[in-house]
Structure formats: C-alpha cells, structure tokens
Amino acid sequence: MLENHAKLMQFFSSTEEIVGRKKLQKMIYILKKCEIPFEERYQFHFYGPYSEELTLRVEEMCNLGFVTETREEKKNYYQYRYQLTDSGRDFLKHYEMDLPPLNQHIDLMNERSSRFLELVSTMLFFEDLPKEEVAEKVFTVKSAQNYSDEDIEEGWTFIETIRGMH
Amino acid sequence: MAYRDEKLSEEKVFKDPVHRYVHVRERVIWDLIGTSEFQRLRRVKQLGTSYLTFHGAEHSRFNHSLGVYEIVRRIIENFKDRPHWNQEERLLCLCAALLHDLGHGPFSHSFEKVYKLDHEEFTQAILLGDTEVNQVLRRVEKGFPKKVADVINKTYENKLVVSLISSQIDADRMDYLQRDAYFTGVSYGHFDMERILRVMRPMEDQVVVKESGMHAVEDYIMSRYQMYWQVYFHPVTRSAEVILTKILHRAKELYDDGYTFKLEPVHFLSFFEGKPSLKEYLALDEAVVLYYFQMWMEEEDDVLSDLCQRFVNRRLFKYIEFNPNAQMNEWMELYKLFTKAGLNPDYYLVVDSSSDLPYDFYRPGEEGERLPIHLLQPSGELKELSRLSDIVESISGKKRTDHKLYIPLDRLEEMSNRSKTKKRIMEILFG
Numbered sequence: 001m002l003e004n005h006a007k008l009m010q011f012f013s014s015t016e017e018i019v020g021r022k023k024l025q026k027m028i029y030i031l032k033k034c035e036i037p038f039e040e041r042y043q044f045h046f047y048g049p050y051s052e053e054l055t056l057r058v059e060e061m062c063n064l065g066f067v068t069e070t071r072e073e074k075k076n077y078y079q080y081r082y083q084l085t086d087s088g089r090d091f092l093k094h095y096e097m098d099l100p101p102l103n104q105h106i107d108l109m110n111e112r113s114s115r116f117l118e119l120v121s122t123m124l125f126f127e128d129l130p131k132e133e134v135a136e137k138v139f140t141v142k143s144a145q146n147y148s149d150e151d152i153e154e155g156w157t158f159i160e161t162i163r164g165m166h
Numbered sequence: 167m168a169y170r171d172e173k174l175s176e177e178k179v180f181k182d183p184v185h186r187y188v189h190v191r192e193r194v195i196w197d198l199i200g201t202s203e204f205q206r207l208r209r210v211k212q213l214g215t216s217y218l219t220f221h222g223a224e225h226s227r228f229n230h231s232l233g234v235y236e237i238v239r240r241i242i243e244n245f246k247d248r249p250h251w252n253q254e255e256r257l258l259c260l261c262a263a264l265l266h267d268l269g270h271g272p273f274s275h276s277f278e279k280v281y282k283l284d285h286e287e288f289t290q291a292i293l294l295g296d297t298e299v300n301q302v303l304r305r306v307e308k309g310f311p312k313k314v315a316d317v318i319n320k321t322y323e324n325k326l327v328v329s330l331i332s333s334q335i336d337a338d339r340m341d342y343l344q345r346d347a348y349f350t351g352v353s354y355g356h357f358d359m360e361r362i363l364r365v366m367r368p369m370e371d372q373v374v375v376k377e378s379g380m381h382a383v384e385d386y387i388m389s390r391y392q393m394y395w396q397v398y399f400h401p402v403t404r405s406a407e408v409i410l411t412k413i414l415h416r417a418k419e420l421y422d423d424g425y426t427f428k429l430e431p432v433h434f435l436s437f438f439e440g441k442p443s444l445k446e447y448l449a450l451d452e453a454v455v456l457y458y459f460q461m462w463m464e465e466e467d468d469v470l471s472d473l474c475q476r477f478v479n480r481r482l483f484k485y486i487e488f489n490p491n492a493q494m495n496e497w498m499e500l501y502k503l504f505t506k507a508g509l510n511p512d513y514y515l516v517v518d519s520s521s522d523l524p525y526d527f528y529r530p531g532e533e534g535e536r537l538p539i540h541l542l543q544p545s546g547e548l549k550e551l552s553r554l555s556d557i558v559e560s561i562s563g564k565k566r567t568d569h570k571l572y573i574p575l576d577r578l579e580e581m582s583n584r585s586k587t588k589k590r591i592m593e594i595l596f597g
Contacts, residue, residue, distance in 0.1 A: 001490060001497060001517045002490050002517065002519065004521075005519075020532060021531060021532045021535045022532055022533075022534045022535045025535065041284070043286065043320065044319060044320045044321050045320060045536055045537070046320075046325065046333075046372075046536065046537035047534050047535065047536065047537070050535075050536055052525070052526045053521055055529070056520060056521035056567065057519075057521045059521075059566065059567055060519060060520060060521055060567040060569075063567045064489070064490060064491045065491055066491065074533070076533070077532060077533035078530075078532055079532055079533075080532060087491060091490075091491065091494065094494060094498075114534060115534075118534070125321075126321075137321070140323045141321050141322075141323065143323075144371070
C-alpha cells in the first residue's frame, strides 16, 4: 500500500526541506534518470519535464498529514516549501525500501537554482540524442531561458557528478 | 500540385454528435484517416472501463481524435491573419491534432501501469516507424513525420503550435470533456466552446484568452472539476480498474512462474516479457483483450478465473473510505486476516488512491512550474486566470484527494458466520 508515496517520503526524509514545486519536480526527474526507482511518469512541458502524478502524490501526502506544504507570497507568484512531518516519519517505519542514500544527491541539487535544474532535466530528457544535438535541442525548446554553451557544459559536468554518487 | 497542398475534389464531412460535423478538405488528412493505425483507434474505447458505470460510454479514441482535429481546424480558421500566427504551420497542427492519441492501447492506463509501457513512446514509434501513417506523412516532406512527432511530444520549437494541442486550455481537453459528457449522459461537462474559440488569441509562445471571455473559461474549469469527480474518478469505475489491473498482474505472475495456460496467450507474451514490438503492440486491441478474459474465466488458477469472471460479468469489488495514516494498523491486521481467510490480499485487499489516475486539475501553481491559463487584458498585460476569477481561485486550493479500500464483499459474506476471522474483518471494515 502506498509504496510510491513511501519512496517520496524517503526522499523528503533525506533533507530538511525542499523549497519550490519546480525544484521538486526537476529533482525527482533527475534522480529517476540516475536509476533511482521512482515510478512517477513525466512528460515534457513548457518548463521541461513535469509529472502530474508527482503533483498529485505530494498533494495526497499533504492531505494525509505526512508532509507539510507552506505557501509563501512572492512578488508575482507563490512559492511552496515542503517538509516531512513526524506522522510521515512514523509511517515510513512500516516500509523497508531498497533506495540508496539520497542525501548527497539532494544536497547537490539543493545548492543549484531551479533554472539550472530545468536545464539539466531538459538535457536528460533528450539524452538519447547525440551530445551536440542535445545542446541544439535545448537552445530550440528553451530559447526564452537563454542558456549558453557554458551552461550546457556545466550541465554535463553536473550530470556526471550526480551519476557518480552512490 | 504538391501533395501537402492537394485538396479533395469536394469537402468530406463526418457526422459528429458533439461538433455536428467534422470537415475534411486536405488530401493528407483524408489519407491519414484511412491508415490502418488510425482505423485501429475505433477498437480502443476513449474511457476504458467507464462503460461499466455509464453504459453509454462506448465511444472510441477514433471519435475523439476526429473531434480534436475539428476543434483545431476551427481555432486556426479564427487565427488566420492574426499577429504571431504562421499559416504555414496549419497542416502540421491539423496532423498533430488528428494523430495525438495514436499510441493509445486498450485500457491503456492499466496496461501501462502493469507492463511498464508508455503510450507516448508508441505514438512516436508509429509516426516515425515503418507504418502507413509514416508513409503518408513522408509524402508531405521527408522531415514532416518528425515535426508532427515533436509537436505531439511537446518539444517542437514553436510553442504556440504545441499549446493548441496540449496546454491548460487545449483542443484535446475541450473535445474530451464535451464528448465524455455526451456519451456518459451526465449533465455536467458542458461549456460554451464557441465563445472560447472566439476569444482565443495567438501570442508568441502560447494561446491566451481575452479577459472578456473569462466567464466562459470559468465554465470550462468547472466542467473539468465536475467531470473528474463524477465521471473519471467514479468509485465504481475505479473498482473495475482495480480488477483489470489485478488480472494483468496475475496473468503475468502465472507466466513468470511457468504456469501452463489452457490457451497459450500469444498476444500477451511480449507484454509479459516487457518488450512488445510495435507490430505486437498494435495487434492487441480491446476485442483481443476481452477474448482472453473470456478464455481465462475457465482457467484452473482460481484467482485469475475469479477476477476475469468479475470483470466480464461486472461483479465488482465493493469499497469503503480509507485513511492510510489513521488506519495503517487496521490495514496490517486486515492483510493477515485475509490471508487466513484464504483470500490473497495482494489481489483482494486493494487501496486505490486518487493519484493512481493522474488527471490534471487546474492549478495556478508556482512560477515556472507549469504554464497556467493567461487572460489578455485590454492593456495587453497577461494575468493568470485565478488571480482574476474568484470561482477558479476558490476551487484551486481545495482538498482533491482520496483513498478507498476495495474488497470482494461477496466472498466475505460467503464465509461462515461462526468464523472469528470473518467477524473481525467485518468489525474492522464496517465497525
């Protein structure tokens, strides 16, 4: 029961908090692409890979009291902050999961901006293409973000680092 | 004349209960409709198992695909000569609209979940592989199949084109809401589409709606909200979906264990192995699936045979509301009690959550999370819908999740009233 929710709770338990829905979306996608067995399905959207399933599961966890969501007013939009609750920690005790430790992965991603994680997840979405075509595709579908060649290079280095973690 | 510009000698029309008529003038569109891959969509129901709840819901993905094409055709008609709109993209939009669901299989939600498939990958494979659809598209231009695939995959460079087929207010949703309402017979799901089409405006990278059309859009959002709870997520449909999912699991489990089926399930073998080829994928339509279910009713495996009888004869599981947080201990006890009672809890004690059927509610969300619906103000400024509409604002932040526990009540009732196991199960379930 709720095994996929439990995996996400394990993710939240590996960090103090996640700030921003966009960041959360991209982090889970990047972890999936690092062979971490999250089951949420993703599609490409205006801002890169996005999972409606993830959005709903997080909402369910909030409604069940496993995760808290705090809405903060920003200039022209809201931002959301997520933390695992004690109830969530108790629930998690019922599960034995074979997820590897995620702390390092999460710390690495938490340090980066959501704009950068959008770039990395977009590159990973197209990673079956030859490397030079990935850059071309990113420039085409993300023209508004004005990513540079240096950003792409940084993205590849980041991907190599995070995939090298155990 | 180039194939892409060829017109039929006279316009063809399909009579349609939702849009009255679907108009086809382009040779390319007519040829695409005639391909075997598109005709296959007649044999895949739009609403999967909903026909077991709403007996009218027998319409197919073929109907819906034609409907989406027709809506896009009408939108483009209104966009002609407007800024930001490039008429050169017209045929691409029409093809993408028509073909956007090409990769859907029978009961695709359950099949994808159990056999780890993705219908979007099959859509891409049909568009780009050795298929009749690909042949037609290639006649337009060598790179045309890839362009159509990119639009459907939402990775095409022109985001305005993508947003016609896939955005928070797109032709896909506008068709299925109205079509599903019509065929299920429910009275929700209706909104003034003509009005929305009249106030839609193309912008550089998205379709927006004039502020004066806000109330029509509110109706559309309400329709999405109502249809979700009343139709798409109906608890009885979820029960059918639970049983269907369990049948697919059981058949695979038996295959993995080396069980000998009375009739070798040849159409399923590649699915059990997790690698159906495109040809095998296309060969498995709903008629074939239901044929196997009929055959499996006679199997020696009690679980498979029982589940198939339940699905075919509509003897569905009953449900109760369930709170996984408050009732975790009860669930663990039930798991043991069901095992003791000879009911395999992996098949007969099922928690179903709202996230098991992902459906995108309208959420304004966070900046950069997902593109919302934008209203175009007279000043030229864009504002997110829920910032201007109290109605949308009020349904955007409400609790929209639930969990249900599905059980074969008939099997429990058959147990002896003297059974302590039965007594305890009933106590936990019904107090």
